[in-house]
Every structure is written in structure tokens, then in C-alpha cells.
Amino acid sequence: MDPAAASADGGVFLEFVDYAIRMLSSSFGGDGDDSPGAGPAPARPPWGWAVAQVLKSCCAYSSGVTAAILLSDLFQSWTEQRKSLTAKRKVELTNLLKTRNRRRRLPNTITIDSIHEKNFLSPKSVLEAVVIDVFVIPGTNIYMLTLGDTWSMSTIDLYLHRRYYNYIGQHGVLKKGREVMLTGCCLRTAMEGSGHARILPTEYMVMLLDEDEDEDAMLLAAQFCTYSFSSMMLDENRNTISYSFYARIEKIESLEPFGSTERKQIVLVDNDDAKIKFVLWGEQVLLANLFSVGSMLALDRPFIANCVHNNHEESQELCLEYGSATQVYLVPIAQQEEQVLLTPTQIRSQGSRPSCVPSDHMASQVSLSRDLHGSVDFSKYPFRVYVSDLHDKMVGVSLFGTVTSVCKASVSGASFYLEIEDATEVVLMKLNFIGLWYQFCTYATI
Structure with missing residues (x-):
């Protein structure tokens, strides 16, 4: 040389x-x-x-x-x-995540710590994260997001897909503190380049909005409350208008494949009770992993098309599709609790069962978590049975009903008789308190 x-x-x-x-x-x-x-x-x-x-x-x-x-x-x-x-980043992440609303994790959700541990990320996995930072790689115009989640101590960087660049700015939606969900991700492993894992760009990301936050509520009111499904269907100039819709997810279901192309549809219902189908094609079906029934979906500039039936023929029925300019926001359903009111004891006497009327027994409330459909969630409890299904030597069961009678079973007050009624029958239950009733748990016999 x-x-x-x-x-x-x-x-x-x-x-x-x-x-x-x-x-x-x-x-x-x-x-x-x-x-x-x-x-x-x-x-x-x-x-x-x-x-x-x-x-x-x-x-x-x-x-x-x-x-x-x-x-x-x-x-x-x-x-x-x-x-x-420096430990400041970890402190900042912890404080930021404490302000986030707690929601039920989606079925395919993984943690950032597990990504680093396995050095692997499946495209079908879901990442529920909060944006810790938005920055540009020096010497380029490439945007990166630093993401953290509630369950991990570490963070990970994401190359941002260019379809989201317009949502970054001084008053942009995509900024520090924004919660996002993403899927269809691929990992640039730690064996390459800098030695630190990064997530490659994905176009299947939704930004989460909170109706209790003024900024998000103003965005929803200003951008997504103008059009309804009915007005769009009646408008002959619909193909020249940039529509934005706000609707509730009523159903998520698979369609028969179109040839070898997988399809899914999300049935949406707007405030006027009008329904329309949001159809996902091919790799887009991964986006359905981020949705849950009951959540509100804000669709910006969806592609309007005619529905394609199983015989591969177009119909006159309109549907929405995930186009190249479409952006998706999600207002997820909160993990609500149902307040069950326990009314004052009623006089009840059935055969040899004791009945009583404790006049000093005050009404109380018990909080029970609800599932995504609004029903009482028994997923964290043992197997649930009805009173009519009870038989000898059953263990690990869960009953849900109304307390119709309460009285002491002993002078010491360490045990009580309760009558519980569900949709099938009434059962007498004996509650035995271990120690002081306000300090310790109980066990029950039926």
C-alpha cells in the first residue's frame, strides 16, 4: 500500500x-x-x-x-x-410510571427485561410501554424513542417508523410520558453494532389517550367528534375527505382468508349506535393484538373501501381499512371495580336455620374487580360454583351471591352464620375468625 x-x-x-x-x-x-x-x-x-x-x-x-x-x-x-x-434515569422512570393508570396486561404482553434477558423478540409479542425520551441520532434525521415499562428496571430504544414522525414536535402527541402499545416488532440484537439491543421500526403502534387529561380530551373533542359512521356513508364525496372517527370496540373476530391472506375485523360502534367494520389484512392482523373489547378506538384517516365477502366479491357495504396514512389512538378500558352493597340483615327463617336482626349492623361495600366485558372478574379466584352445585368435600371453590342474613354463632363473637343467596339457591355458611376479626383472615365452612 x-x-x-x-x-x-x-x-x-x-x-x-x-x-x-x-x-x-x-x-x-x-x-x-x-x-x-x-x-x-x-x-x-x-x-x-x-x-x-x-x-x-x-x-x-x-x-x-x-x-x-x-x-x-x-x-x-x-x-x-x-x-x-447515574441513577437519575431509573428514578425518573419509576416516578413517571407511578402516575400511569393501571390496566390489565394484554395476553401477548412481554417485558423489556425479558427482551434483554432472552435477546429475542417475537413479532406477535405486545409491548406496553411509556415513552421516556424522544431524540434524534446525531448527524441524521432518524428519530429514536427510549421506552420503559411498569414491570422492568431497564429501558430499550426503538427506531421510530416514519409514519409517526408528524406526531413529534413542540405540541405533538408522541412525546415524553406518552403511553404506547406496539407489536410486529423485530429486534436488532446485542450481537451487532454497539452491543446494545434495539427495536427496529414497526408500523403497528398505537398511542394511548386518557380522557381525564385535558390535553387528550381536547384532542379527542377537536379531531374525532366531527364525523359519524352514518354521515360518512351518506356522503358521496367521502373519498376526498380525511375522516376521523371515535368508536367503541364491540367485537374482534377472524375472517376466512382471502386466498392465502389472513384477515381480521373489528366491529366498531359510534355514539349514534351506528356500526362499521374495521378490516385488517395480512400482517396488519397483528394490530388486533393491541385492542380489547370495550376500549375506545380513535381512527385518524382510515381508508374507506367496500367489504369483500368470502366469495372474493365486493359488496356495496362500506368498511374501514388500515391505510398508509392511518393513525390509531386507543382509550383503553380501565380495570374497574364493582361496588356490591351489603344491605342490613333481613328477618329470615327457614327450618332449623338461625335468623337474627342485628339492628346495629351497618351496611358495607365490597369492591370486586371487573373484566373487559364489565362483568365481575373471577380470574384471580378459585373455581366458581353455584349453590346448587355444592356437594360434600368440595375445596377450592368460589361463591358469589347476596348476604341475606348474619348472626353470631358463638358468645365470644369468633364465628358467625351467614346466609348467601345466588341465582340458584340459598346456603348457610359458618365464618370462623382466627384472632381478632379486624386483624386476621377467616376460613369458612358450608
């Missing part, structure tokens, strides 16, 4: 290292509060560290490497380096 050429190549390499250090320093040179990993960590990476990381990335990409790839890897490595030197 010509010594002069080698010297020139060395000069270009050193110039790039200096350029990369300047870019990283400027990225972390703000006030610290909005920068990833802000805290006592140094803002300028050491020269030797930068050289080592550039060489490592060059070796990882044997088929060739660009300046953007090198800057991306350097930025990720330096971000992780700073995270290890």
Missing part, C-alpha cells in the same frame, strides 16, 4: 473520530433534564473510548459501514455508558 494513501486514510479516520466526539458532546450538552441519561456522567466521551467503539463497529459490519451507522452505534454506546454512571 502506498504510504501516502495510508496516511490519508488515517487522517480521514481521525477526522471522523473528532467529528463524532463533537456530535456526541453537543447532543448531551443541554440542561440535562431532557437528555437521555442526564446526570453526573461526563458529557464528552474520551478520545480513546471513541476510537475503540468505531473500530468495534467497523468489525461488526463486514460488508461495509456508513457514517450514519457509526454515529448511531456511538450514540447508543455512549448513552448506555452514561446510564451506568
Whole structure:
């Protein structure tokens, strides 16, 4: 090799290292509060560290490497380096997640910690996360999101799909603190590049809105309350209008494949009780993993088409599809509780069963969690039976009914008789308190 050429190549390499250090320093040179990993960590990476990381990335990409790839890897490595030197990011994540509303995890939900542990991410997996930071990779126009979740101590970065770039900005919806759900993800494993796992861009992401937040409520009122399904169906110029709809998810079901293409439909009901089908095709069916019956769906600019029947023929019935410009927001159903009022004891006498009227017995309430359909949720309880199904030596069962009578079974007050009535029959139950009734649990015999 010509010594002069080698010297020139060395000069270009050193110039790039200096350029990369300047870019990283400027990225972390703000006030610290909005920068990833802000805290006592140094803002300028050491020269030797930068050289080592550039060489490592060059070796990882044997088929060739660009300046953007090198800057991306350097930025990720330096971000992780700073995270290890400060605990502020973890404190910030914990405080931010404490303000989030608790919801039931979706069936395919995984945690960020499990992604790092297994170094694997299935496209069918669901990630329920909160945006910790939004930033641009130095020297590029590529947006990244730093995501965290309620169940993990670590975070992970996501290359943002360009269909969401318009939702970033000073008053954008996609910003720090926003909850998102995403699926159809692929992992750039830790064996490549910077040595830190990242999620590659996915177009199957929904942003969660909270109707109790003023900003989100104003967005819903301003953008999604103008049109209804009925008005769209009657409008002859519907193909030239950018519609936005707000409706409740009534049903999620699979359709027969169109040839070899998988299909799913989500039945939506708007405030006027008009219904329409939101049809997903091919890989889009993954989006249905993010939805739950009872939640509210805000659809921005859906594609309007004619429904295709199982015989592959179009009908006059209109449906909505997930087009290239469509954006989806979700107002998830909250994990509600049903208040069950226990009324004052009523006089009741059946055969040898004791009855009593404790005048000092005050009405009370018991909170029972509800499922996504609004019914009482028994998923956290043992197997539920009805009174008519009870027989000797049954264990691990759960009864749900109305307490119709309560009285003491002993002078000490350590046990009580309860009459419980459900839709089938009435049963007498003896409650035995272990220790003081307000301090300890009980066991019951029927």
C-alpha cells in the first residue's frame, strides 16, 4: 500500500473520530433534564473510548459501514455508558410510571427485561410501554424513542417508523410520558453494532389517550367528534375527505382468508349506535393484538373501501381499512371495580336455620374487580360454583351471591352464620375468625 494513501486514510479516520466526539458532546450538552441519561456522567466521551467503539463497529459490519451507522452505534454506546454512571434515569422512570393508570396486561404482553434477558423478540409479542425520551441520532434525521415499562428496571430504544414522525414536535402527541402499545416488532440484537439491543421500526403502534387529561380530551373533542359512521356513508364525496372517527370496540373476530391472506375485523360502534367494520389484512392482523373489547378506538384517516365477502366479491357495504396514512389512538378500558352493597340483615327463617336482626349492623361495600366485558372478574379466584352445585368435600371453590342474613354463632363473637343467596339457591355458611376479626383472615365452612 502506498504510504501516502495510508496516511490519508488515517487522517480521514481521525477526522471522523473528532467529528463524532463533537456530535456526541453537543447532543448531551443541554440542561440535562431532557437528555437521555442526564446526570453526573461526563458529557464528552474520551478520545480513546471513541476510537475503540468505531473500530468495534467497523468489525461488526463486514460488508461495509456508513457514517450514519457509526454515529448511531456511538450514540447508543455512549448513552448506555452514561446510564451506568447515574441513577437519575431509573428514578425518573419509576416516578413517571407511578402516575400511569393501571390496566390489565394484554395476553401477548412481554417485558423489556425479558427482551434483554432472552435477546429475542417475537413479532406477535405486545409491548406496553411509556415513552421516556424522544431524540434524534446525531448527524441524521432518524428519530429514536427510549421506552420503559411498569414491570422492568431497564429501558430499550426503538427506531421510530416514519409514519409517526408528524406526531413529534413542540405540541405533538408522541412525546415524553406518552403511553404506547406496539407489536410486529423485530429486534436488532446485542450481537451487532454497539452491543446494545434495539427495536427496529414497526408500523403497528398505537398511542394511548386518557380522557381525564385535558390535553387528550381536547384532542379527542377537536379531531374525532366531527364525523359519524352514518354521515360518512351518506356522503358521496367521502373519498376526498380525511375522516376521523371515535368508536367503541364491540367485537374482534377472524375472517376466512382471502386466498392465502389472513384477515381480521373489528366491529366498531359510534355514539349514534351506528356500526362499521374495521378490516385488517395480512400482517396488519397483528394490530388486533393491541385492542380489547370495550376500549375506545380513535381512527385518524382510515381508508374507506367496500367489504369483500368470502366469495372474493365486493359488496356495496362500506368498511374501514388500515391505510398508509392511518393513525390509531386507543382509550383503553380501565380495570374497574364493582361496588356490591351489603344491605342490613333481613328477618329470615327457614327450618332449623338461625335468623337474627342485628339492628346495629351497618351496611358495607365490597369492591370486586371487573373484566373487559364489565362483568365481575373471577380470574384471580378459585373455581366458581353455584349453590346448587355444592356437594360434600368440595375445596377450592368460589361463591358469589347476596348476604341475606348474619348472626353470631358463638358468645365470644369468633364465628358467625351467614346466609348467601345466588341465582340458584340459598346456603348457610359458618365464618370462623382466627384472632381478632379486624386483624386476621377467616376460613369458612358450608
